[in-house]
Amino acid sequence: MSIEARTFADEHWGLAPLLTRREDLSSTFEDLLSVDAVDELVSERGVRTPFARMAKNGSLTARENFTDSGGFGAEVTDQLDSAGILAAFADGHTLVLQGLHRLWPPLIHFAGELVRDLGHPVQVNSYITPASSRGFDPHYDVHDVFVLQISGEKRWILHPPVHQHPLSHQPWSDRKDDVAAMARTTPTIDTVLREGDSLYVPRGWIHSAQALGDTSIHLTVGMSAFTRYDLLHHLVSTFAEDARFRSPLPVGIDLTDADAVAPHVRALLADLVSALDENDAPVNREHAVADRVGRRFTEVTRPAPVRPLATIGSMAALSANSVVGWRPGLHARIVDADDAVTVTTRTKSVRLPAVCASAVHQLHSGKDCVVGELSGLDTDDALVVVRRLLREGIVVPRSSPVPPTD
The missing domain is CATH 2.60.120.650 (Cupin)
Structure with missing residues (x-):
């Protein structure tokens, strides 16, 4: 069953x-x-x-x-x-x-x-x-x-x-x-x-x-499941920014002698515990690890393919009634600033005026969107923005244009 x-x-x-x-x-x-x-x-x-x-x-x-x-x-x-x-x-x-x-x-x-x-x-x-x-x-x-x-x-x-x-x-x-x-x-x-x-x-x-x-x-x-070991690997990599963990082992150390190396391992573990407890380190490291794992995930997966010729045709025929949506499987980081909103994918970064932020987030939600109904944009601006995002392979045509209403 x-x-x-x-x-x-x-x-x-x-x-x-x-x-x-x-x-x-x-x-x-x-x-x-x-x-x-x-x-x-x-x-x-x-x-x-x-x-x-x-x-x-x-x-x-x-x-x-x-x-x-x-x-x-x-x-x-x-x-x-x-x-x-x-x-x-x-x-x-x-x-x-x-x-x-x-x-x-x-x-x-x-x-x-x-x-x-x-x-x-x-x-x-x-x-x-x-x-x-x-x-x-x-x-x-x-x-x-x-x-x-x-x-x-x-x-x-x-x-x-x-x-x-x-x-x-x-x-x-x-x-x-x-x-x-x-x-x-x-x-x-x-x-x-x-x-x-x-x-x-x-x-x-x-x-x-x-x-x-x-x-x-x-x-x-x-x-190929991501594992707890992957999190550990990326956690350890965050310590590369801490000078304590970049310092050399002593001159003359015999690296073939386990008894000589063991005290340095114990000291390293103590420093790791100390570093993890410092100030806002836990929260900062959690975010850093999540960011690294996310980047690795986008490196080994691919979004849904686009159809270049069909997309070019959709750009030419784009109207306020056209329906578009976020490209399935495309992972992106969206950063809002006072003067711009930036969409960053694995392969590119697209910068748009800040007035486009609401529309970008609306598209990123994954829901199908009617071009003329994008938040914060008039029809002319919406057409410009969507053509740009179609060209960059960030959004894709979803269906036939919505019939105009009387």
């Missing part, structure tokens, strides 16, 4: 797997990817490595076996070769299409919505496995995943972590023996996913999969 989002967040996120059957969902995944879509991506879209790889029995397939030049006018040498993929696939090699949240429109929109729901970065790969073939050995990932079974059947075997909540620099290959030993024990989950089924696998959980019968296609939706 499907569960509420709050229950998933409290009882499964980062903690325990969750199996959901097709009959418990209100919809399936046909709108995200299909067998025909995979064929189209491989044969007609000019996909290049590293957006694809192949593997068999846990080993990667040599790239030259499934890529080739695109021919006249597209002489790049690493485009997918559909005939090469056919031969390798028939020989039991699994095809992995990577970064589909950047390639395939339904998954671009799906990933964007999921980022907004989860608050963490998302990626989408697809695994296309020949009948009765295994792609990779038992392993764990350093990110959480949702497995969405698109077609065929695949048997999934899950074992508990040997290293809970692994960080990105703590891959399963560092613990091969422990992983292999755990994989020989009784599994926590041993199940077959069929079309429309899904499985949540927290990072660190050991898993392997094998296609059954016909070709199996599934999506792996990876979620």
